[in-house]
Amino acid sequence: MEAVLPIEVEIPSMRILLNFIDEKRLKALCHGQCYQQRMVRAFNARVRHRNFNPGDLVLRKVLHVTPNSRGKFSYKYDGPFVVKEVFSGAAVILSDMDGTKNAIPVNADAIKKYYP
Template sequence: MAQAFNARVRHREFNPGDLVLRKVLHVTPDSRGKFAYKYDGPFVVKEAFSGGAVILSDTDGTENALPVNADAIKKYYP
């Protein structure tokens, strides 16, 4: 069963300088239900680690302190 699952998994690799969108994982008190935004961004990948963690920074250069898992981001193509 694991072999069948792993055959369909697509490996996503992020390099420094890539533009990405970060998934909104928390519910805000003023959320608009199903019309709320699903992704924030765009962000720039500052550093990518081997385990799938990524450090992001805003497009103006301010760095976010906490790393983000690669499963919570997707590439952004302007």
Template sequence: MARAFNKKVRPREFSSGDLVLRKVLHITPDSRGKFAYKYDGPFTVKEVFDGGEIILNDMDGNENALSVNADALKKYYP
């Protein structure tokens, strides 16, 4: 069973300079319900750590204070 599951899992590999979208985790009460945006971005990857932790920069070059897990990101292809 584990072998069948592991066959479908695709590892997420990010390197510095990649463009990514960040998943919106907090829905505010004034959001548009099911029509709210699911992803923010694009952001650039500044630094990648071993445990899947990633530090992002926005497109203006400002660093975000909080790091993000790799499972909350997806690559962005313009």
């Protein structure tokens, strides 16, 4: 603990003001980190994990609008497709029902399971 002169109690010196500023910065930093951890926990509590296995039937979301589409009445999903490979990071290789393999990996967020 540092010694404080009696005159510094009434009129704080720059040294004491800097100590208060550093303390407030540390407190704000700690508060921000605690807030981020709470937000991460709240978000992760609502996340539904999707597990796909090779051989599963899935529908792929249509991500673009074609020129001859029917507007809001167009199909939202294509398919069904068969899962050929599953990679880490939620990437999936799909193939058509007849077995032709698509070379483009698809994100698992853009597909959902199909139950015939």
